[in-house]
Amino acid sequence: xxxxxxxxxLSGLFVGWNLGANDAANAMGTAVGxxxxxxxxxxxxxxxxxxxxxxxxxxxxxxxxxxxxxxMDQLExxxxxxxxxxxxxxxxxxxxxxxxxxxxxxxxxxxVGAVAGAGVAAGGVPIFWGKLLDIFLAxxxxxxxxxxxxxxxxxMLRLLVIRYFSVPDRVWAWLxxxxxxxMAFSCGANDVANATGVMVxxxxxxxxxxxxxxxxxxxxxxxTWGYRVxxxxxxxxxxxxxxxxxxxxxAAALNVQLYTLLGxxxxxxxxxxxxxxxxxxxxxxxxxxxxxxRDIVLAWAATPLAAxxxxxxxxxxxxxxx
Numbered sequence: 001x002x003x004x005x006x007x008x009x010l011s012g013l014f015v016g017w018n019l020g021a022n023d024a025a026n027a028m029g030t031a032v033g034x035x036x037x038x039x040x041x042x043x044x045x046x047x048x049x050x051x052x053x054x055x056x057x058x059x060x061x062x063x064x065x066x067x068x069x070x071x072m073d074q075l076e077x078x079x080x081x082x083x084x085x086x087x088x089x090x091x092x093x094x095x096x097x098x099x100x101x102x103x104x105x106x107x108x109x110x111x112v113g114a115v116a117g118a119g120v121a122a123g124g125v126p127i128f129w130g131k132l133l134d135i136f137l138a139x140x141x142x143x144x145x146x147x148x149x150x151x152x153x154x155x156m157l158r159l160l161v162i163r164y165f166s167v168p169d170r171v172w173a174w175l176x177x178x179x180x181x182x183m184a185f186s187c188g189a190n191d192v193a194n195a196t197g198v199m200v201x202x203x204x205x206x207x208x209x210x211x212x213x214x215x216x217x218x219x220x221x222x223x224t225w226g227y228r229v230x231x232x233x234x235x236x237x238x239x240x241x242x243x244x245x246x247x248x249x250x251a252a253a254l255n256v257q258l259y260t261l262l263g264x265x266x267x268x269x270x271x272x273x274x275x276x277x278x279x280x281x282x283x284x285x286x287x288x289x290x291x292x293x294r295d296i297v298l299a300w301a302a303t304p305l306a307a308x309x310x311x312x313x314x315x316x317x318x319x320x321x322x
Contacts, residue, residue, distance in 0.1 A: 002081075003322075004078070004081040004082070004085060004322065005081065005204050007085050008081060008084045008085045008088060008198065008199060008204060009199065009204065009205075009213075011085055011088035011089050011092060012088050012195050012196050012198065012199050012210075012213070012214065012217075013195070013213065013214075013217040014088065014089075014092040014217075015088050015091050015092040015095065015107075015110075015111070015194060015195040015217075016192070016195035016196070016213070016214045016215075016216075016217025016218050016220075016221065017092075017217050017218075017220055017221035017224075018091075018092050018095035018096050018099060018107070018221060019095065019107045019191055019192075019194055019195050019214075019217070019218050019221060020046075020047075020050070020217065020218035020219060020220060020221025020222040020223075020225075020226060021095075021099045021221040021222070021224065021225035021226050021228065021229070022095050022098060022099045022104065022105065022107060022221075022229050022269070023104075023107055023187055023191055023218075023229075023268055023269060024042070024043065024046045024221070024222040024226030024227075024229065024230055025104055025226070025229040025230040025231075025232065025233035025269075025272070026104070026183060026187050026233070026252070026268040026269055026271070026272040027042075027045070027046045027049070027050070027180050027181075027183040027184035027187055027249075027272075028042035028043075028045055028046050028180045028183075028184065028230065029042075029104075029229070029230040029231075029232070029233030029272070030176065030180070030233065030240055030244075030245035030246075030248050030249050030272070030276065031176050031177060031180050031245060031249075032230050032231070033233070033240040033245060034172075034176060034240045034241060034242045034244070034245035036169075036172065036173035036176050036177070036242055036245070037173075037176075037177060037180075039227045039230060042180070042226075042230065043222055043223055043226050043227070045177065045180060045181060045184060046180075046184045046187075046222045046226065047218075047219040047222045047223055048184075048219075049181045049182075049184035049185045049188065050184045050185070050187050050188030050191075050215065050218050050219065050222065051188060051215040051216065051218070051219050052185055052188065053184065053185035053186060053187065053188025053189035053190075053192075053215075054188040054189060054192035054211045054212070054214055054215030054218065055188075055208075055211055055212060055215055056189065057189035057190075057260060058188065058189055058192040058193060058196075058207070058210075058211035058214065058215070059207035059208065059211055061189070061190055061192075061193035061197070061260060061263060070083060070115055070116070070118075070119035070125055070126070070127055070128075070201075074126075075125065077203075079122060079125070080201065080203075081204075082118075082122070082315060082318050082319055082322065083115070083118040083119060083122055083125070083198070083315060084118075084198035084199070084201065084204075085314075085318060086114070086117075086118040086121070086311045086312075086314040086315035086318055087111065087114035087115045087117070087118045087198055087311050088114070088195075088198060089311075089314055090110075090114040090117065090118070090307050090308075090310040090311035090314055091107070091110040091111045091113075091114040091194065091307050091311070093310060094110050094114075094303065094306055094307045094310065095107060095110055098299060098303075099225060099228055099229060100228075101299075102228050102229055102231065102232045103229070103232070103295065103296060103299045104229045104232055104233055104269045104272075104273055104296060104299075105269060105299045105300060105303045106139070106267035106269045106270055106300060106303055107191055107194045107195075107267075107269070108135075108139075108190075108191065108194055108266060108267045108268075109139065109267060109300070109303040109304040109307065110194065110303055110304070110307040111193070111194035111195075111197065111307075112132070112135055112304060113303065113304030113305065113306075113307040113308040113311070114307040114308060114310070114311035115197075115198065115311070116132060116304075116308055117307065117308030117309060117310070117311035117312040117315075118311040118312060118314070118315040120308075120312060121311070121312035121313075121315040121316055122315060135266075138259060138266045139266065139267060139270065142255060142259070142266045142267055142270040142271050142274065143267075143270040143271065143273060143274030143277075144274065145255055145274070146251050146252050146255045146270070146271045146272070146274035146275040146278065147274040147275060147277050147278035147281070148278065149251040149254065149255065149275070149278070150247055150248050150250075150251035150252070150274070150275035150276075150277075150278030150279045151278040151279065151281055151282060153247045153250065153251055154243070154244060154247040154278070154279045154282050155282060157243060157247060158282070162243060167243070169242060172242035172243055172246060173242060175246045176242055176245050176246040176249060179246055179249035179250045179253060180249050182249070182250075182253045182257075183249050183252055183253040183256070183268070183272065186253050186256040186257050186260060186268065187256065187268045188215060188218060189260050190256055190259065190260045190266065190268060191218070191268055192210075192211050192214040192215055192218065193214075195214040195217060195218070196210035196211065196213060196214035197210070199213075232292070233272060233273065233276065237273065237276050237277065237280065237288065237289055237292050237293065237296075238276060238277070238279070238280030238287050238288050238289065239287070240276070240279075244279040244280075244282075245279075247275075247279050248272065248275040248276045248278070248279050249272070249275070251271075251275040251278065252268070252271040252272040252274070252275040255271045255274075255275075256268050256271050267300075269300075270300065273296060277293070
């Protein structure tokens with residue numbers, strides 16, 4: 001393996017680590033917020049099931065990130081590796097900063113914005129703007145769709161179940177744990193491409209090997225720094241009761257699984273945060289922390305642009321250094 005190839009591999013693992021640290025909250029932050037699982041338990045659950053999701057379904061979205069935005073498999077080898085390296089470094093740096101600030105941002109936004117930014121900086125490189133438009137529309141629909149589904153599901157649960165039956169807390173705890181496992185599986189399947197898609201696009205690894213390496217990096221990120229954003233999603237957006245947390249996880253997992261089957265890289269962060277907003281709005285707008293909501297939305301808007309700019313600058317520097 002060349003020096004450039006090794007740098008891309010290491011930068012991809014760096015992104016995977018950051019992905020695990022920032023996205024652990026997407027699967028079990030609600031369980032922690034509802035006090036049905038400790039942070040340590042949540043970390044173990046997310047680590048195991050995100051790895052399984054990456055191995056079984058990660059190859060679907062890896063192909064989109066790897067060659068569906070910038071056809072790196074059709075570029076000259078040096079140019080493809082420079083784009084891949086710049087994109088991974090830019091995405092990793094942005095995610096590291098956001099996790100430090102405890103902000104749940106989209107790793108998908110970071111990866112896609114970074115790949116596009118490096119492609120623009122390279123000049124003369126074809127960029128599939130139609131695919132970017134599809135992904136952009138999915139980004140908008142993801143939180144809105146998750147919020148609507150979560151709102152409807154929780155209203156139905158209140159009217160048909162909670163009103164007539166007293167469900168023990170232990171039952172909600174297990175339901176929430178199971179939905180969190182599903183969400184962790186979906187996160188691993190959809191998000192591993194953000195760390196390893198460019199490896200495949202640059203011809204450095206097969207989809208399975210890339211999914212395995214990315215999955216292991218995600219597990220390490222979950223285990224070491226996953227608690228930071230988990231606290232924001234679980235406790236700072238709205239006060240979550242166990243039934244609310246269960247519905248939020250269920251709605252978010254349904255949302256992400258649909259897009260994964262379509263091969264579209266969507267934000268699991270947008271999905272779970274949108275779902276948490278949805279269940280909170282059942283009790284009115286005052287049930288949602290407006291300041292936290294503002295900070296999260298601003299970070300979402302900045303993510304693809306910031307990652308793209310950093311990636312473009314890094315590509316310009318790397319081209320002259322390497």
